[in-house]
Amino acid sequence: MPSDPAEPLIWARGLCKRFGDLVAVDGIDFEVGRGEAFGFLGPNGAGKSSAMRMVACLSPLSGGSLRILGLDPARDGVRIRSRLGLVPQDDTLDLELTVRENLYIYGRYFDLPRKVIRERADQLLAFAQLTERADDKVEPLSGGMKRRLTIARALINEPELLLLDEPTTGLDPQARHLLWDRLWRLKQQGVTLVLTTHYMDEAEQLCDRLVVMDKGRIAAEGTPRQLIEQWSTKEVLELRFGPGEHEALAAKLGGLAERIEVLPDRLLLYVEDGDEALAGTHRRGLRPDSALVRRSTLEDVFLRLTGRRLVD
Amino acid sequence: MSTAPQVTTRPPRGTLVARVLPPALLGGRRAGRLVERNLLVYRRTWIVIASGFFEPLFYLLSIGVGIGKLVGTVTGPGGQVISYTAFVAPALLASSAMNGAIYDATFNIFHKLKFAKIYDAVLATPVGVTDVALGEISWALIRGTIYSAVFLLVMAVLGLVGSVWALLVLPVAVLIGFAFAAVGMAATSYMRSWQDFDFVQLAVLPLFLFSATFYPLTTYPPALQVIVQLTPLYHGVALVRALDTGAVGPGALVHVLYLAVMGVAGLAVTSRRLGHLLLR
Ligand SMILES: Nc1ncnc2c1ncn2[C@@H]1O[C@H](COP(=O)(O)OP(=O)(O)OP(=O)(O)O)[C@@H](O)[C@H]1O
Ligand SMILES: [Mg+2]
Numbered sequence: 001m002p003s004d005p006a007e008p009l010i011w012a013r014g015l016c017k018r019f020g021d022l023v024a025v026d027g028i029d030f031e032v033g034r035g036e037a038f039g040f041l042g043p044n045g046a047g048k049s050s051a052m053r054m055v056a057c058l059s060p061l062s063g064g065s066l067r068i069l070g071l072d073p074a075r076d077g078v079r080i081r082s083r084l085g086l087v088p089q090d091d092t093l094d095l096e097l098t099v100r101e102n103l104y105i106y107g108r109y110f111d112l113p114r115k116v117i118r119e120r121a122d123q124l125l126a127f128a129q130l131t132e133r134a135d136d137k138v139e140p141l142s143g144g145m146k147r148r149l150t151i152a153r154a155l156i157n158e159p160e161l162l163l164l165d166e167p168t169t170g171l172d173p174q175a176r177h178l179l180w181d182r183l184w185r186l187k188q189q190g191v192t193l194v195l196t197t198h199y200m201d202e203a204e205q206l207c208d209r210l211v212v213m214d215k216g217r218i219a220a221e222g223t224p225r226q227l228i229e230q231w232s233t234k235e236v237l238e239l240r241f242g243p244g245e246h247e248a249l250a251a252k253l254g255g256l257a258e259r260i261e262v263l264p265d266r267l268l269l270y271v272e273d274g275d276e277a278l279a280g281t282h283r284r285g286l287r288p289d290s291a292l293v294r295r296s297t298l299e300d301v302f303l304r305l306t307g308r309r310l311v312d
Numbered sequence: 313m314s315t316a317p318q319v320t321t322r323p324p325r326g327t328l329v330a331r332v333l334p335p336a337l338l339g340g341r342r343a344g345r346l347v348e349r350n351l352l353v354y355r356r357t358w359i360v361i362a363s364g365f366f367e368p369l370f371y372l373l374s375i376g377v378g379i380g381k382l383v384g385t386v387t388g389p390g391g392q393v394i395s396y397t398a399f400v401a402p403a404l405l406a407s408s409a410m411n412g413a414i415y416d417a418t419f420n421i422f423h424k425l426k427f428a429k430i431y432d433a434v435l436a437t438p439v440g441v442t443d444v445a446l447g448e449i450s451w452a453l454i455r456g457t458i459y460s461a462v463f464l465l466v467m468a469v470l471g472l473v474g475s476v477w478a479l480l481v482l483p484v485a486v487l488i489g490f491a492f493a494a495v496g497m498a499a500t501s502y503m504r505s506w507q508d509f510d511f512v513q514l515a516v517l518p519l520f521l522f523s524a525t526f527y528p529l530t531t532y533p534p535a536l537q538v539i540v541q542l543t544p545l546y547h548g549v550a551l552v553r554a555l556d557t558g559a560v561g562p563g564a565l566v567h568v569l570y571l572a573v574m575g576v577a578g579l580a581v582t583s584r585r586l587g588h589l590l591l592r
Binding site: 059078086095157 | 436
């Protein structure tokens, strides 16, 4: 059955994953279309990796239905995996081999001819900026280099669908920007991307559409802009007072904002007009140590939906 | 919103054998990828491979030749009188086929499974768990076959080969390797730490010493003979010795069957257990 371009690349209904009594993924529905960049945003333990591994045909479903490329992972795992690229949360590079050999043998796992692999390996080494390290062992590479190699490796079979589980966690800002650029280029080439992340800037930069996951469920879904419009206000006023005062002061600010979040180090006032709210704060005789007016971000959506911050 | 046909998310249990066996028969090409990977790694450490030749040779020289001087001759499987060296050499070949396979299938596989995490990456490709099991077992067999061939050559040079049946010793050594590699890998899939490997030693050493390796089965009292005949290495030793001395009877088929069943069962358990461990 050839898959229809209009058909979703991933189609999930009531998807569940249980480990004994623990419910890691609790009946989620989602679809990812061809060429889309789709994100799972969520705190630790939300079930992002568990969902990802089911899509990668690495983990049997505990319930629900799943179709990938129009195929059933329980029956057609081999066919699906041959068209998929996976960047797992933890690098699984072959430490006994060199950088180039890692690409080579991975290509062989996909049954690619040696000649094809050699050509692609050269391109991928350039893509990952690892050409100079091609004949070095993998072990001593830096974390960022290993991550780039893992991504390059996932591309050896020219996948239609690339799954990236926290592609940039642990990387320095420069390495992250380099990776975003690489992923953006892949998207331009028509590769469908599914990624999980803790970083709202990553989600905003890369994802056309995303779901916020919490405790195994999908708390909200939409484009980054839609999510912000639906779940947050236009502006946010951030106020810092002395340590330990925030809880008590929040009560005195009642009525100034649609919603107030009390964080250990500051207060967040969700408002339409930040300057107006700041003026109101001053009128009530409060003198914050610092005040900042900014636009709402996905972080605010996240805080609202899960009661937690993305990165602690 | 699109719809999809009803799916059963897990195949029914009864199809397990069907799931394990056909890929085991058809999966040769993909299993070969694991062999290719190991070749890449060992290309640089061939010296480790070469060292495997020496262990059985040392045994042959010390026990076969050294102790053979003291013992002189013994009665072979066909009732004929043969030198002690010629009696022990086939048993050492069978034992080394077992030892090599067990070593590869336990220590090496455990390291790859738990520490190097080789298979976590492999299984994200079209290569499946049965391919992994078959591939790693094949690798152990390829290595083992080279060792056995060299050993057989040494035996021939020392005049310890007494029959043309000995040509079949190599395939039999592969069969012994298969049986022990498959069961060894299955056992490895249950191990939690390196401590558990003491049990491997605990199982292998008595097999090596008591499988009618160093003296004929008839040395044992009848009750013990039965027990020895139930253990696997005995069948390997008896088979290789029969071929080497030319005393081949229909009993050889029992030995072959025993080892083949052991290997297939080990393979089935291994693929299932790898699935449990890695595809969760
Ligand atoms: N193999 C496993 N066995 C048992 N429990 C598991 C297993 N894998 C995941 N879990 C549990 O499932 C839950 C969801 O884990 P998962 O790794 O999917 O979360 P995540 O959203 O990817 O988190 P993180 O952001 O920390 O990577 C956690 O409670 C985790 O402990
Ligand atoms: Mg995760």
